[in-house]
Amino acid sequence: MSWFIRFNKPYDVLPQFTDRANSESPRSTLSDFIDLPGVYPAGRLDRDSEGLMLLTDNGRLQAQISDPKHKMAKTYWVQVEGLPDSAALATLRNGIELKDGLTRPAKVRLIDEPNGLWPRNPPIRVRQTVPDCWIELTLREGRNRQVRRMTAAVGHPTLRLIRAKIGDWTLDGLDPGQWDSLPAPELNVGQQRKRDRRPRR
Known part of the structure; x- marks a missing residue:
């Protein structure tokens, strides 16, 4: 049985289980909310960002996500900050030249x-x-602090x-700091055999 969970990470929580860089005054980490052995984040979310993280104890699934x-x-x-006009939104959609290159096209509204x-x-x-205002931004890449640099x-x-x-x-039904377990999706890496990977309840 594999674990596959979604977690709503609060602001100012490190996206990892330990704070090795600040042992004298440790900061809040995933271990303050999730007490499951062997699970690791499938991707990162900056300390000053909030929202959905996926975690699993399946290495192939972690890599796929x-x-x-x-x-x-x-x-x-x-x-x-401010009210983006149509030109700013179009630039976000079409790609922006950042220090590490041109971003991929994105969905923005x-x-x-x-x-x-x-x-x-x-x-x-x-x-x-x-x-100020809100925008919804969908990316298919994950550069360091990309959303902040784009806006x-x-x-x-x-x-x-x-x-x-x-x-x-999605985040549906999760308050900040809450997590739940889900049926793990089928792997789609190489010729990996499809398995039923329902988590323990």
């Missing part, structure tokens, strides 16, 4: 604040003279970043 070559779609809710969104702790810094490049710095979806998996 996290390896950029599989181009699994990841959708983010992004609160940005303006959205209302997501329904049922939890308050962030601590709250974002609000500038009374500058409006900054079009003049709209990211204020809050929440990953809402990875492939077909």
Whole structure:
């Protein structure tokens, strides 16, 4: 039996189980919320970002989800400073030249604040003279701090970043800090034989 879980990572939580870099004053990690032996994140989510993480104890499944070559779609809710115009949105869609090269085409749209969104702790810094808004951004690549760099490049710095979806998996029904177990998907790597990988209950 393999574990396959989804987790709603709160803000300011490291996307790993230990804080080796700060042993004298350890920061909050996944181990403060998840007490399962042998599970590891399938991909990362920055400490200052929130939202969906997938974890498993199956190495092949972990690679299938996290390896950029599989181009699994990841959708983010992004609160940005200012109100992006059609030109800024088109630039995000078509690709932006960053220091590490041109980004792939992305899906981008303006959205209302997501329904049922939890308050962030601590709250974002609000500038009374500058409006803000939300966009939904779907990528099929995963460069370091890519979403933040993309919005900054079009003049709209990211204020809050929440990953809402990875492939077909969403945050639905999960409060910050909560996780649940799911039936593991069938592997699609090489000629790996299909198996029933339902987690223990």
